[in-house]
Amino acid sequence: MMSSDVAGAVRVARAAARYEWTWTRANLIRFCENLGWEASDTEDGVTVTTNLVVRKPTAMIYLDAAALADLEEFDQDLLEVVVIVARAESSETSAATQSCFTRIAAALSTTLGPGTHSYPSGEPAPAWDLEKVFIRLGMVPGLIGLYLVNPAYQASIDAFQDEHDIDD
Template identity: 30%
Template sequence: MQVDVDGAVRIARLAKQFEWTGYVDDVTRFTEVAGWVSEWSGENGMTFQTNLEVVRPEARVFMRKRVFSDITMYVTEILDQSVPWVDSRESIVDSYAELVFALEPVLGAPTRTEPGVDAVMAWDASGISICLRSLSRSIVLELANPKF
C-alpha cells in the first residue's frame, strides 16, 4: 500500500503550528502555506490538490457559512475493491501503525483513541484537532475544527 508518511507528518506539523481561528479564511492561509492548489470552491466546501505522494492527492473542505468543519486528505492510496478484505485490512493496519509511529514524536500522546476496524487517533492542538482515521480501503488525515 502506498502511504506518504513524510507528507502526513509535514501536514500535521504545519497544522499544529498554524494559528487557527475556525473561520474559512484559515483554509486559504493554511493551504497556501502547505503549497496546495485550489481546484473548486462552493458554498459548502472546497477541494484542493495536495502535494502528498499518493494516487489521489486531494483534500476536501466542508464548511457552513464562514466556519469550516474539517479538512480531510488521503495519506494512502485507496485500495481497489478487487483486493480481498483480509488483504486490504492487513495493509491498512500496517500503514496506520507506521503513520502513528511517525506522528507521535511530532504531536505527542494522542488525546483520543478509538481502536477497532475503523480506528481513530486524535491530537488536540491550539484551535484544531488532528485526526488519523482508518477507513475500509484507505487512511485519511483530518484537520477538524473544534468550534464547528
C-alpha cells in the same frame, strides 16, 4: 500496493499544529498555499489538491452546512479538512491498510506526542486535542485520512457522544 506518504502526513500535522486557525474559508486557502497545495474557492465549496505522494492527492473540505447553521452553534464556516495520506489499490487487504495506519500513527505520535484521546480499551488513540486544531488519524477500507478539525466542532461531537454514551 498501498500508496502512502508518511513524511507528508507528519509535515501536514506539524504545519496544522502551528497554524493560526480561524476556521474560515479564506484561512483554509492560506493554509493550503503555505503547504504548496492547489486550492480553489468556489460558490459550491473549496476543492484542494495536495502535494502528498499518494494516488489522487486530495483533501476533502467540510463546511458548515445549512442544517448545522440552523443550530446557531458555529460561527466559523469550516468544520474539518480530511487530507488523504494513504490510498489502497482495489485489491489491497485490510491487514495492509492497518499496517500502514500503524506506521503513520507512530510517526505522528513521535511528532505530536502521545494521543490525547483513548479507545474504549484505554489504549491511546491517534488523536491530538491542540489549542487551535483537533488532529486525528482515521481509517476506512482502503483509505487513511488525517483529519484537521475545528475545535468547536469537535467539542460538539464529544459532548454528543458523552451525552448519548457513544464510544469512538
